Amino acid sequence: MGVRNGRGTIAASAYPKVRTGVAIAAAAVLSACVTADQSGPAQFSFDRADEVFLSGYDSIATRYVDDISVADVAAKGLDGLSDVDADITVARDSNHVSVTRHGALLASFPAPADDDVRGWSDLTVKVLKSGRNASMRVAAASPERLYEAVFDSALTELDEYSRYAGTDLARLHRDLRDGFGGIGFDYTMTPDRALSVTTVLPDTPAANEGLKVGDVITDINGTPVFGMDREELARLLRGRVNSEVTVSVRRAGSDGPVLLTFQRALILPPTVTARVDSGIAYLTVSSFNHKTAGSVASKFAKLTAETELKGVVLDLRNNPGGLLDQAVAVADLFLERGEIVATHGRHPDSNQQFDASGTDIAQGLPMVVLINGESASAAEIVAAALQDQGRAVLVGSNSFGKGTVQNVIHLPNDGELTLTWSRIEAPSGYVFHHKGLMPALCTSRTDAAGPKLMAELQGGKIETGALLAAWRAADDSDQKTTEELRQSCPPSRDATKADTEVARDVIGDSELYAQVIRLGAPTITASTAGGSTADTNAAAVTP
Numbered sequence: 001m002g003v004r005n006g007r008g009t010i011a012a013s014a015y016p017k018v019r020t021g022v023a024i025a026a027a028a029v030l031s032a033c034v035t036a037d038q039s040g041p042a043q044f045s046f047d048r049a050d051e052v053f054l055s056g057y058d059s060i061a062t063r064y065v066d067d068i069s070v071a072d073v074a075a076k077g078l079d080g081l082s083d084v085d086a087d088i089t090v091a092r093d094s095n096h097v098s099v100t101r102h103g104a105l106l107a108s109f110p111a112p113a114d115d116d117v118r119g120w121s122d123l124t125v126k127v128l129k130s131g132r133n134a135s136m137r138v139a140a141a142s143p144e145r146l147y148e149a150v151f152d153s154a155l156t157e158l159d160e161y162s163r164y165a166g167t168d169l170a171r172l173h174r175d176l177r178d179g180f181g182g183i184g185f186d187y188t189m190t191p192d193r194a195l196s197v198t199t200v201l202p203d204t205p206a207a208n209e210g211l212k213v214g215d216v217i218t219d220i221n222g223t224p225v226f227g228m229d230r231e232e233l234a235r236l237l238r239g240r241v242n243s244e245v246t247v248s249v250r251r252a253g254s255d256g257p258v259l260l261t262f263q264r265a266l267i268l269p270p271t272v273t274a275r276v277d278s279g280i281a282y283l284t285v286s287s288f289n290h291k292t293a294g295s296v297a298s299k300f301a302k303l304t305a306e307t308e309l310k311g312v313v314l315d316l317r318n319n320p321g322g323l324l325d326q327a328v329a330v331a332d333l334f335l336e337r338g339e340i341v342a343t344h345g346r347h348p349d350s351n352q353q354f355d356a357s358g359t360d361i362a363q364g365l366p367m368v369v370l371i372n373g374e375s376a377s378a379a380e381i382v383a384a385a386l387q388d389q390g391r392a393v394l395v396g397s398n399s400f401g402k403g404t405v406q407n408v409i410h411l412p413n414d415g416e417l418t419l420t421w422s423r424i425e426a427p428s429g430y431v432f433h434h435k436g437l438m439p440a441l442c443t444s445r446t447d448a449a450g451p452k453l454m455a456e457l458q459g460g461k462i463e464t465g466a467l468l469a470a471w472r473a474a475d476d477s478d479q480k481t482t483e484e485l486r487q488s489c490p491p492s493r494d495a496t497k498a499d500t501e502v503a504r505d506v507i508g509d510s511e512l513y514a515q516v517i518r519l520g521a522p523t524i525t526a527s528t529a530g531g532s533t534a535d536t537n538a539a540a541v542t543p
Helices: 017-029 046-065 070-078 116-132 136-140 143-155 167-178 230-237 292-306 326-332 380-388 449-458 466-473 479-486 495-509 510-520
Strands: 008-013 086-092 096-101 106-111 162-165 180-182 183-191 195-200 214-219 244-250 258-263 265-267 272-277 278-285 311-315 321-323 340-345 352-355 369-370 393-397 403-408 414-427 526-530 531-534
Touching: 008 311, 046 070, 046 116, 046 143, 046 403, 046 414, 070 086, 070 116, 070 143, 086 116, 096 116, 106 116, 106 214, 116 136, 116 143, 143 162, 162 167, 167 180, 167 403, 167 414, 214 230, 272 292, 278 292, 278 495, 311 495, 321 326, 321 380, 326 380, 340 380, 369 380, 369 495, 380 393, 393 495, 393 510, 449 495, 449 510, 466 479, 466 510, 495 510
Parallel strands: 278 311, 311 369, 369 393
Antiparallel strands: 008 321, 008 403, 086 096, 096 106, 162 414, 180 265, 183 195, 195 214, 214 244, 244 258, 272 278, 340 352, 340 414, 403 414, 526 531
């Protein structure tokens, strides 16, 4: 289960409005993904619209991280009607909201009180009704197109991570977070419009029942698939968990069709890969969904059962984030005590502190966390906790700097509002929003970062301690100082070999490892050759 609060899922992810395509691309591995198409005309229900806007405006009024006027949000949202018909203008003064087209007045309505959620919801529907009566473009627009126009415009008043997703896009987002009942494969379309299997996810019905890469699926439950689009295919392939689906497969080397029957299971894209090299466990986490922490634990347990390990590298480079509870759970896997993260917002439930539960699955093995300029939000929560508590050395570049948590609200039309509802505070007390994390060992300053960095470290020339102290103490509102500090270890999008080389060398030298742990953590009272022990009470932040 994810962390849920009231009507919303709590997420810490760097998917702002401009990065929605990243989420869609990531969903491609979920077999038969739905393609969003919200452009066609449809019957418009004013009663349903009133429910949608009432839910949306109420959520913004009560859950957004900063106090905001519903009147300002709704009035800005009504400006979005001009995105559907550029000839329509909605204007608000202190007492009225007027709708004009080509300068001619269509309607004028009394403006509700600034905090009247119901009043502004009703007014929004009245404005849309007048627009549909006067404009062919508005009348022909689908309900989703109108919801999108209003909410997209309204949310520009908030921040870059608050956004609206229509029904189809919201379904994709839920699939990424929560999974769906399916088989577990990806495909491309053949020239004759059948499904050619390109990927079979491990530990899924597809893998367990013998579906193979290169198989061509021609029928699903007896229905030919030729010419179907992905949305139609998704409806056939997906269903309730434990329900059955049968496919007919054209397979190289087989005389005729091969029939395979699958029992649908919960499908989530894999987010964790693991390997061992020279006694070091490398765990790469690509994002945080409902299975991430469990996958890290199980893969690490398998590695420890097969190999005597001497260190752990947790690779969070290019990880955009995901679910807050999974970030907390991953950090908790490697911490015995101390604070993991605190969140602060306007809604009472947004003010929380998460602490370690008392078990380190790596039993104090030296640990390095790799970050870069694309490590964001949930990934930054994990990295900050492990660095601040003296449990791991951060290696790489300055991170993305998304220090806010979003609450995902399910709307009556099956769409979603994603609202920023709290700010994240690292255990040592600093807020990393728009600032990011500073690694103890920076590899982004020079092409010869690895050897040069190790030579500086061995020569005692690394001044990370002072830099990190300045980093944690910097005023969040001082953009000039923040940018200067960021450029001391400029964010990089690369996942370079130098990062893993530095990680390997630091883990292999217990004295250097203990030295860098002391540089990275605010307060370290003891360290050992195999790892370090932080005085987590002393390192804990002031709330």
